[in-house]
Amino acid sequence: MSEFLLEVVDLKKYFPITAGVFRRTIGHVKAVDGVSFKLRHGETLGLVGESGCGKSTTGRMIVRILQPTQGRIVFEGHDITNLRGRRLRDMRRQFQMVFQDPFASLNPKMAVGDILAEPLVIHRIASRREADQRVCELLETVGLRAEDRLRYPHEFSGGQRQRIGIARALALNPKLIVADEAVSALDVSMQAQILNLLTELKRTFRLSYIFISHNLAVVRHISDRVGVMYLGQLVELAGKADLFNNPLHPYTEALLSAVPAPKREGRRQRIILQGDVPSPSNPPQGCPFHPRCPKVMDPCRSQRPSWREVRAGHWTACHLYEQ
Numbered sequence: 001m002s003e004f005l006l007e008v009v010d011l012k013k014y015f016p017i018t019a020g021v022f023r024r025t026i027g028h029v030k031a032v033d034g035v036s037f038k039l040r041h042g043e044t045l046g047l048v049g050e051s052g053c054g055k056s057t058t059g060r061m062i063v064r065i066l067q068p069t070q071g072r073i074v075f076e077g078h079d080i081t082n083l084r085g086r087r088l089r090d091m092r093r094q095f096q097m098v099f100q101d102p103f104a105s106l107n108p109k110m111a112v113g114d115i116l117a118e119p120l121v122i123h124r125i126a127s128r129r130e131a132d133q134r135v136c137e138l139l140e141t142v143g144l145r146a147e148d149r150l151r152y153p154h155e156f157s158g159g160q161r162q163r164i165g166i167a168r169a170l171a172l173n174p175k176l177i178v179a180d181e182a183v184s185a186l187d188v189s190m191q192a193q194i195l196n197l198l199t200e201l202k203r204t205f206r207l208s209y210i211f212i213s214h215n216l217a218v219v220r221h222i223s224d225r226v227g228v229m230y231l232g233q234l235v236e237l238a239g240k241a242d243l244f245n246n247p248l249h250p251y252t253e254a255l256l257s258a259v260p261a262p263k264r265e266g267r268r269q270r271i272i273l274q275g276d277v278p279s280p281s282n283p284p285q286g287c288p289f290h291p292r293c294p295k296v297m298d299p300c301r302s303q304r305p306s307w308r309e310v311r312a313g314h315w316t317a318c319h320l321y322e323q
Contacts, residue, residue, distance in 0.1 A: 002077050005176060005208050006039040006062070011071035013057050017281060029281045031057045033232035033288075034071075036307060039176070044202065044209040046223030046240070048216055048255070050277060054232040055212045059178040062210065063097045064088060075176075093123060096169035100181035102161035106153040112139075112164055113149030119171045138167040142197060159190035166197065170205070178210045183218060195222055216259050220244060225313075228252045231288040232280055234307070238314040248316045250295050287319065295320060 136146035290300035
C-alpha cells in the first residue's frame with residue numbers, strides 16, 4: 001500500500017470569462033493555479049487563506065464536484081482526474097464532503113432518514129431494511145437519536161444539521177472527508193463539539209481529512225499539517241507546530257501576526273499588509289504576493305518562485321529561499 005492516500009499534482013481550475021452575444025471567452029478566472037501536495041493515511045491537512053484564495057475550489061476538485069482544468073488527482077494510486085460515469089460514482093464511495101452550510105446541503109423536502117439512506121440505495125449496498133438500521137447507527141454515531149430519522153432538516157439546530165451532514169458523509173464508509181468550512185457557521189461552543197466529534201470519528205474509523213477553514217485557531221486545533229494558500233496557489237506547507245512557530249513565507253507571517261495569542265505565549269509584531277488581494281482574472285507576474293510583500297525583491301516581480309522543501313517536511317514558494 002502506498003504511503004499516501006492522496007496526491008495532488010499541479011492542480012489548476014480556470015473559469016472562463018465570456019462577453020458579447022456569442023459568449024466568447026475573453027479571459028479566465030484562475031481560481032486554482034498549480035497546487036501540489038500529498039496526504040497520508042489517517043492524516044488531517046488544514047488548508048487556510050483569505051476568502052477567494054481557492055481553497056474551497058481545491059476541495060471540490062478533489063472530490064470531483066468540479067472538473068480540473070489541468071493537473072492530476074491520484075487516490076490510492078489510481079488517477080481519478082478524468083473519471084466519468086459509473087467509474088467515478090463507484091470511486092466516490094471512498095471520499096465524501098461536508099459543506100459549510102448544512103441547511104443548504106440537506107434537501108428540505110426529505111426526512112433525515114431518507115437523506116441518509118439515499119447514498120446506500122444509490123450505491124446498492126443495502127436493502128431498505130438494512131439501510132434503515134444503518135441510518136439509526138449513523139445518527140447515534142454523531143450524537144443524535146435514532147428517532148430523529150423521522151424529522152426534517154428545519155426541525156434541527158445548526159449544530160444538529162451539521163451532525164447530519166457528517167453522518168451522511170460517513171454513510172458509505174469513506175477513507176477521506178473534505179470538510180469545507182464545516183464549523184464556520186456555528187457558535188463557539190458548537191464549534192468545539194463538532195471539532196471533538198470529527199477528532200473522535202477520525203480515530204474510530206481511521207479517516208483522513210482535508211479541513212478547509214479561514215480560522216487559524218480551529219485549523220491549529222484539528223490539523224496535523226497546514227497548507228497556506230494565496231491567490232490560487234500554495235505558498236507554504238508544514239507540520240502545524242513548525243508552521244505556527246517558524247513560518248517561512250511573508251504571507252504566512254502576516255496571517256499569524258493577526259491571530260490573538262495568550263499572554264504567556266507572547267504576541268507577534270503585527271504585520272499590516274498594504275493594498276488589496278489582486279484579481280484572480282489578472283494575477284500579477286512573478287510571485288502572486290509580491291505587490292503586498294514587505295520583503296519583496298527584484299526577482300519576485302518577474303519570476304514565479306518554485307515550490308521547494310526548505311527544511312525537512314517544510315515547503316514554501318518564496319524567492320527568499322531560492323538557492
